[in-house]
Amino acid sequence: MSSQLTPPPALSAAATAALLVDTTPYLSCDECFERMDTHVEALLADPGDHDPAMEHHLAGCAACHEEADSLIALLTAD
Ligand SMILES: [Zn+2]
Numbered sequence: 001m002s003s004q005l006t007p008p009p010a011l012s013a014a015a016t017a018a019l020l021v022d023t024t025p026y027l028s029c030d031e032c033f034e035r036m037d038t039h040v041e042a043l044l045a046d047p048g049d050h051d052p053a054m055e056h057h058l059a060g061c062a063a064c065h066e067e068a069d070s071l072i073a074l075l076t077a078d
Helices: 013-020 031-046 052-060 062-076
Strands: none
Touching: 031 052, 031 062, 052 062
């Protein structure tokens, strides 16, 4: 009787990337909040604009991410 080992379910590439991404916020929420307006305005003016510190903080901090989203919604609302 052979025991069959069940291989662990394979992670999708996206799931692996999500695990590997460093979401340690570079900034404190206060610093993020101070830079929020500038970051969002730069982003709206030029979608290719990158602020790695802000992006990392927003990726790792749901509260600031939500804040950025509502600011973008506010600025893009007609
Ligand atoms: Zn934050």
